[in-house]
Every structure is written in structure tokens, then in C-alpha cells.
Amino acid sequence: MGARPLLNRRLAGMGTTIFAEMSALAVATGSINLGQGFPDTDGPEEVREAAVRALREGKGNQYPPGPGIPELRQAIAEHQQRFYGLSYDPDTEVLVTAGATEAIAATLLALLEPGDEVIAFEPFYDSYAACIAMAGAERVPLTLRAPDFRPDLDELRSLITPRTRLLLLNTPHNPTGTVLSPDELRVIAELAVEHDLLVVTDEVYEHLVFAGTHHPLAALPGMRERTVSISSAGKTFSFTGWKVGWVTARPELVAAVRTAKQYLTFVSAGPFQYAVAEALRLPDSYFDTFRADLTRKRDLLSAGLTAAGFHVFEPQGTYFITTDITPLGEQDGIDFCRALPTRCGVVAIPNAVFYDNTEAGRSHVRFTFCKQDSVLQEAVERLAKLRSS
């Protein structure tokens, strides 16, 4: 087969995701895993029961319809109306996907031509770079810089070129916890309209905003027609393994995304779609309690990390805390995270892997707090020993 690499050049260097690498390290070393963002407690019992019921009743055990089961599309439309006053037609403006991950992939594969430029805030979620590359497009990073991790909107304006096709936004933002403010969203919307750009918004942490509220960009003037909004059940309902996600957008955009999606998975997660339809209709008390629980966990981990000597950047949303390790006499987050399991039995994620400009995130390390209080407590006690080691 000669000297030609087996992996195509678009994916060259992308190797194994940091989440897989670090979760495997956690298992191999028996460490507490505050790396990959998945809860250690399942979501609501009634939602789990709904999945069991669907399985037993033979609902979704065979291929569900390509766009998703009607019950779920209806529930997604109701959710957008209930929380944001956004109205979507469940038949033409909603598409169910295999998690937000497939929604992102299908959207980028559908909307991009080779050579198009995509502006995304870095640090970016790892699948963005891979999907932009698979579409043959080019990513153009706008760096969110410590300590505030706010986007510099003048810089955003300067990055737009005639080749810019799309803005890829993530709010609340993984890993920094930044939540875009109404003013920032307004400027971004104005730029999108002025330059006739498409916008893709990854809103998987929409129900995890601790300060203020989540504002979908699609609700701003001129944005509904050019925005593909993406979310998923994984984070909101603590069932990350079910992989039920969705897209809401105007019919032409949904049709484009569906065209790509049908050749990726065609359909997925039949019985779970029924359960997520019920989950989306849970009363407000579910969403309030979920956020209150995570707020408490955030405070617990934040205080523990501070006491252990980390510099903590308080997140406004998501279930991640980004820290700076320089107060611990450390410089390199990647080296630090590789050594951490053997040093003290905790796993974290180095933010540097989410950057093109790796220097901007070199000393930043992310911890998740979607774990039981006792686990977070034990983790911070272990981390507290770092200073003496």
C-alpha cells in the first residue's frame, strides 16, 4: 500500500479524542474521572421507565421515521415555544439526530463547500474541528482569552472574509462556561445579517445557565431564517448514552441537514426517542432542581479547587470549571493531566487540545462537576495533596 497514510489528510493528526484517552486513563488507574462530561447518576426514573415501556411495547424497536418520531418532534417544538417563545413546525422544522454530535456533523456536511471558512470560538468542542475538516472547509478561530473568555467582537468582524460561510457558536460554552450576553448576541446577529452568514448554535447546555438565562440566537431579529439550532437530551436529562439530539431551523435548512443525516445514521435510538419526548414535557420543577443541584456542585468543586491551589475561572454555565495551574508551579496542562492520575488519582482534561493557538490555553485544565457530592469531595481532598507532593 506504499507510503500513503491510511487515514485521509483531512483527519490526519486527529487521533483518539481527549475524552476517550482520559476516560481510559481513569479506568486503568482507578482514578476519579472529572474529565469526560457524563453524570455518575442517571436522570429521572420516570424517563428511564418510559424507555423501558417503549422497548416492551415494541415502540421504536424497528427503524423509526427518518426525521424522528412525530411525538418527539412535537415535544421539541413545544419545548422551544415553552422556554423561548420560538415557534417551529414539528413536521418541517425539526429533525431528530444521533445526539448533538450527529447534528453538528450533518449540518456542517450539508451546508459547507470545500474552501468555505467557518468562524468558531476557541477553545472549541473537539468534534467541530473534525467535522469542518471532513466537509473540506477551513476553521477560523476566534480566541476566547482568560480571564473572562468573552469574544472580542471587533476581532470577529475582522475575521469575516468573502469566503466566510458560517459562524459556529456554542453557548453556554464548553469548556470555559461562558454564556453569551444579549448584547454580544445582538452584535453577532447584526454581523450575520450584514454579511449574509449562516449560523449554527450548539446549545446542549441550554438548561445549565447559573447566571442569567439562556438566549437562543434564533430568537433575534433576522436570525430565525439563517440559524440552525442544535441541542440534545444527554446533558439536560442526564442520559448521555442515549444519544438523542435535534436540530430546529427553517424547512429548507432542515431539509439540507436531513439529506446529510440520512446517509450518516439514517435513524437511531428508537425507544429512547419516546422517552425523551416525555422528558421534554417534565414540569419546570425538574429543570429548576437540575440547575440548582448543579449550582451547588459547581460551588463545591470551585471552593475545593481554589483551596487546592488552582486558579478557578467561575463558569456562568455548563458543568465544567476551567482552571489555571500556574499557581501550582505548573505550566503545561497536557503534561499535568497525563501525570495527574498517578500523582493523586484524579482525571481532568487539558484545554490546550481545544485550541489552534494552543499557547492561549496551555496552562488551563478542565474539571467536570456532574458527579455525586461525595465523589467531588474525595476528588478535591486528593487534589489538595498536590501542593505538598
Ligand code: PMP
Ligand atoms: N456539543 C458540546 C459543546 C458538548 O459538550 C457535547 C458533549 N455532550 C456535544 C456537543 C455532544 O452532544 P451529544 O452527546 O448529544 O452528541
Ligand code: GLN
Ligand atoms: N461533551 C463531553 C465533554 O465535553 C464529551 C463527549 C464525548 O466524549 N465526545 O466532556
